[in-house]
Amino acid sequence: MEGKSTALIRKVKAQGHFTAGGAGPGARRATFAEGRAGPGFDFLPADSFMSSPALPLIDLRSDTVTRPTPAMLAAMFGAPVGDDVYEEDPTVARLEAATAARFGLEAGLFCPSGTMTNQIAIKAHTEPLSEVICEQTAHVYLWEVGGIAFHSGASVALLPGERGRLTAAQVAAAVRPANVHYPTTRLVCLENTHNRGGGSCYAWDDLVAIAGVARRHGLPLHLDGARVFNALVATGQRAEAYGTLFDSISVCLSKGLGAPVGSVLLGSAAFVQKCKRLRKAFGGGWRQAGYLAAAGLYALEHHVDRLADDHARAARLAGALARQPYVAEVLAPETNLVIFRLHDDCPAGDFLARLGALGIKASGFGPQWVRFVTHLDVDDAGVARVEAALLSAGG
Numbered sequence: 387m388e389g390k391s392t393a394l395i396r397k398v399k400a401q402g403h404f405t406a407g408g409a410g411p412g413a414r415r416a417t418f419a420e421g422r423a424g425p426g427f428d429f430l431p432a433d434s435f436m437s438s439p440a441l442p443l444i445d446l447r448s449d450t451v452t453r454p455t456p457a458m459l460a461a462m463f464g465a466p467v468g469d470d471v472y473e474e475d476p477t478v479a480r481l482e483a484a485t486a487a488r489f490g491l492e493a494g495l496f497c498p499s500g501t502m503t504n505q506i507a508i509k510a511h512t513e514p515l516s517e518v519i520c521e522q523t524a525h526v527y528l529w530e531v532g533g534i535a536f537h538s539g540a541s542v543a544l545l546p547g548e549r550g551r552l553t554a555a556q557v558a559a560a561v562r563p564a565n566v567h568y569p570t571t572r573l574v575c576l577e578n579t580h581n582r583g584g585g586s587c588y589a590w591d592d593l594v595a596i597a598g599v600a601r602r603h604g605l606p607l608h609l610d611g612a613r614v615f616n617a618l619v620a621t622g623q624r625a626e627a628y629g630t631l632f633d634s635i636s637v638c639l640s641k642g643l644g645a646p647v648g649s650v651l652l653g654s655a656a657f658v659q660k661c662k663r664l665r666k667a668f669g670g671g672w673r674q675a676g677y678l679a680a681a682g683l684y685a686l687e688h689h690v691d692r693l694a695d696d697h698a699r700a701a702r703l704a705g706a707l708a709r710q711p712y713v714a715e716v717l718a719p720e721t722n723l724v725i726f727r728l729h730d731d732c733p734a735g736d737f738l739a740r741l742g743a744l745g746i747k748a749s750g751f752g753p754q755w756v757r758f759v760t761h762l763d764v765d766d767a768g769v770a771r772v773e774a775a776l777l778s779a780g781g
């Protein structure tokens with residue numbers, strides 16, 4: 387019996403060339419917010435993807451899919467290690483100190499994931515019956531399993547941002563007045579770049595204005611910096627200056643920087659000490675983690691400047707998408723994420739299956755929305771292959 391993927395390949399081959407589809411009369415425009423109401427990531431079953439044996443898979447689902455380069459692996463194998471729960475792993479200590487120094491903060495805590503660094507930071511800054519201010523599609527709220535309620539017993543004030551970006555006025559208006567009916571506002575949390583906003587970056591003046599509001603209200607400011615280096619490279623802002631605005635920063639090494647595992651939570655020495663106890667309670671105290679920290683150090687030293695290449699490739703993909711008749715809208719890429727909307731007669735699931743049959747994976751972001759992410763394992767030849775595949779992927 388012919389499998390689903392085989393049938394798709396036949397269909398793509400039989401069509402040869404793309405024939406224009408378009409929205410058609412009376413087509414309804416799905417909004418980006420509608421995508422949010424859906425499950426977020428719509429993963430296709432594994433057998434929906436079929437790579438030609440001659441061509442390697444191109445995985446545009448996320449920048450988390452990269453594998454360590456040979457040079458990174460060599461750094462990992464050669465790392466001096468010890469038991470990090472005894473604070474005896476020199477490579478972990480070096481990574482924590484180096485990351486903190488870059489951002490002008492006192493100390494760092496190496497953790498397995500960005501979810502853990504965010505959730506530990508939120509727990510350290512809040513208590514039950516308090517409230518966190520964040521954007522309504524923030525990763526800490528939307529994609530961390532409701533962890534704020536579960537771990538911290540805190541409420542969340544969700545604000546609608548422009549591609550994930552909040553304004554100082556919005557934050558100021560969301561701070562709760564003292565009243566027995568309300569939770570107590572305890573934390574402002576920003577995300578830069580913003581994942582659901584399509585890799586959008588904050589302007590420096592806007593960060594300064596929000597930090598000013600937080601200071602005036604005595605609120606700490608946390609940054610989910612899963613892709614903070616993408617923001618720094620794209621805007622030319624300085625990492626060290628971030629330490630003057632943020633009380634805590636979660637920096638991911640396993641996204642655009644290409645390390646296999648790990649995030650570092652930064653803050654004052656006292657804050658990080660508190661977080662270290664929380665990490666132990668979360669089960670995140672680890673032993674010879676220096677092998678992983680060595681990958682992070684290698685990434686910090688060698689993979690930051692090259693993020694500009696990912697950004698250029700994302701811009702190139704956005705241009706190719708904008709030329710396709712079945713693409714209704716492309717959010718202008720600011721970094722390495724490209725989010726786009728397909729016309730209603732081109733459902734995202736069908737589009738992703740057609741790309742999958744051509745050996746290209748991407749993420750669905752709702753019924754009509756799709757996300758492409760460029761990273762270390764996507765080179766110019768890969769982008770050219772995606773550009774060619776887009777000519778037939780509309781159906």
Ligand SMILES: Cc1ncc(COP(=O)(O)O)c(C=O)c1O
Binds near residue numbers: 499577579581
């Ligand atoms: C903005 C943002 N924050 C946090 C995370 C969580 O990182 P992790 O997957 O390491 O838990 C992600 C993951 O993609 C993310 O995009």
